Amino acid sequence: MTTVLNYVAPLDQDNLPSAKSGTDLIQIQGGKRLNGTIEISGAKNAALPLMCAALLTEDAVRFTNMPNTLRDMRTLTAVLQSLGAEVTAGPAGEMVIRAETIDDAHADYELVRQMRASILVLGPLVARFGEAEVSLPGGCAIGTRPIDLHLMGLEAMGAKIDLQDGYVRASAPNGLQGAAITFAKVSVGATENLMMAACLAKGKTTLINAAKEPEIVDLGELLIAMGGQIEGLGTSTITITGVERMNGATHSVVADRIETGTYMIAVALTGGTLRLKNTQLRFLEALVAPLKKAGVSFDVEGEDVIVHRNGTPLVGTDIMTEPFPGFPTDLQAQFMTMLTQCEGAGMVTETIFENRFMHVPELCRMGANITVHNGSAIVRGVKRLKGAEVMATDLRASVALVLAGLVAEGTTTVNRIYHLDRGYENLVEKLQACGAEISRIRAIE
Ligand code: EPZ
Numbered sequence: 001m002t003t004v005l006n007y008v009a010p011l012d013q014d015n016l017p018s019a020k021s022g023t024d025l026i027q028i029q030g031g032k033r034l035n036g037t038i039e040i041s042g043a044k045n046a047a048l049p050l051m052c053a054a055l056l057t058e059d060a061v062r063f064t065n066m067p068n069t070l071r072d073m074r075t076l077t078a079v080l081q082s083l084g085a086e087v088t089a090g091p092a093g094e095m096v097i098r099a100e101t102i103d104d105a106h107a108d109y110e111l112v113r114q115m116r117a118s119i120l121v122l123g124p125l126v127a128r129f130g131e132a133e134v135s136l137p138g139g140c141a142i143g144t145r146p147i148d149l150h151l152m153g154l155e156a157m158g159a160k161i162d163l164q165d166g167y168v169r170a171s172a173p174n175g176l177q178g179a180a181i182t183f184a185k186v187s188v189g190a191t192e193n194l195m196m197a198a199c200l201a202k203g204k205t206t207l208i209n210a211a212k213e214p215e216i217v218d219l220g221e222l223l224i225a226m227g228g229q230i231e232g233l234g235t236s237t238i239t240i241t242g243v244e245r246m247n248g249a250t251h252s253v254v255a256d257r258i259e260t261g262t263y264m265i266a267v268a269l270t271g272g273t274l275r276l277k278n279t280q281l282r283f284l285e286a287l288v289a290p291l292k293k294a295g296v297s298f299d300v301e302g303e304d305v306i307v308h309r310n311g312t313p314l315v316g317t318d319i320m321t322e323p324f325p326g327f328p329t330d331l332q333a334q335f336m337t338m339l340t341q342c343e344g345a346g347m348v349t350e351t352i353f354e355n356r357f358m359h360v361p362e363l364c365r366m367g368a369n370i371t372v373h374n375g376s377a378i379v380r381g382v383k384r385l386k387g388a389e390v391m392a393t394d395l396r397a398s399v400a401l402v403l404a405g406l407v408a409e410g411t412t413t414v415n416r417i418y419h420l421d422r423g424y425e426n427l428v429e430k431l432q433a434c435g436a437e438i439s440r441i442r443a444i445e
Contacts, residue, residue, distance in 0.1 A: 028405030029437035033272035036434030040279035042253030046215040054097035055124035059248030109135035123197035149190035178203030198240035225249035316346035333400035339379035340368040359397035
């Protein structure tokens with residue numbers, strides 16, 4: 001259900017040409033319980049590295065359960081096509097990528113700046129073609145987002161790295177060599193980039209202090225299906241033995257645990273019962289525990305997760321974000337929204353990114369009582385949030401504001417929702433179908 005209004009977006013640096021549709025906004029009338037069924041999509045944070053892995057072979061790589069409608073998929077598709085790969089996507093989550101030849105191992109700033117994960121083409125390109133030139137991804141709202149661990153690893157494998165004019169140029173004319181690489185801190189992207197590069201390196205690579213996220217395991221399973229020799233997936237030490245060539249494969253993208261967790265928190269806030277399909281509880285133990293403590297109940301029926309809150313008051317609890325299997329930083333903002341409606345207080349400590357509290361001032365404009373000290377925020381529950389016009393700043397802060405609107409008194413308008421379009425397929429439609437009074441106001445071009 002969309003209403004056409006003549007809406008003019010405030011001018012700002014985010015107003016990228018490709019975000020023209022980003023001047024759309026979401027309007028919510030709070031107070032409706034959520035009851036119904038939601039199909040969970042394939043994970044954005046698995047899909048992005050999986051697509052880059054297709055660069056490792058000249059054969060076709062076929063995917064199902066790909067979240068094709070996400071803006072990030074379209075951006076990465078454009079990056080892969082600019083390199084010379086063929087990418088076709090179907091209406092039901094199918095995608096085929098064929099990087100038979102690469103015209104030009106250059107990933108342009110114009111595209112990379114729209115999505116940092118484009119840096120994940122670096123490892124595969126250097127490993128297969130011996131060279132790559134990728135724009136340095138800028139920082140973003142949540143932090144400086146350096147890539148030093150990616151580059152350190154490639155250098156350890158024999159690549160020559162030059163940084164010039166905002167680009168990273170990596171070359172290994174005689175191919176990459178296996179190496180033992182220890183990460184000073186756990187990095188999802190660096191683990192993914194180097195796991196992919198190591199598949200075509202000569203000899204054995206060991207990644208120590210590697211990330212253990214389910215998306216890493218999903219990528220590793222594709223790489224093994226392509227002929228890669230990988231051990232230790234899901235542990236902090238991953239060993240890859242290089243092979244001569246990688247082959248095509250078919251792979252179904254793992255369910256999006258962050259989308260799953262977001263809807264769990266939504267029904268915790270509104271009350272009601274949601275049946276979440278095509279997902280699994282086992283990736284979300286770090287969220288389920290504090291939600292149970294707050295008063296939410298869970299059942300599993302086959303592949304479905306049923307989440308229920310029967311109106312008993314929510315009770316505040318503390319969380320601290322950590323690498324998997326700890327509490328996911330990508331659910332921190334959403335959980336903070338829930339804490340604003342809990343009895344008592346809860347402490348939120350963000351240990352992964354240096355600036356991931358951008359949702360706090362917007363929640364406070366809705367009446368939340370939140371005090372931030374460095375990397376921690378004390379959230380004291382309030383009677384009820386009040387609807388307001390709020391501004392999205394990054395993907396997860398945006399959805400935290402939508403959740404706040406679902407329970408706030410009156411109308412909430414969330415601006416700059418192009419952030420949301422990056423990571424949530426059909427968010428408005430999925431919530432409308434479960435009883436939320438929510439609509440997307442499409443701007444006139
Ligand atoms: C991935 O980002 C996810 N993105 C992020 O999701 C997620 O928040 C993050 O992992 C942590 O789980 C994708 O998978 C596309 P990191 P990534 O490298 O790989 C520092 C979302 O909302 N670091 O694990 O970029 C970094 O600054 C997004 O879906 C270095 O210092 O995250 C951060 O403090 C947001 N040097 C910490 O490590 C490096 O070379 C973790 O970053 C790399 C990272």
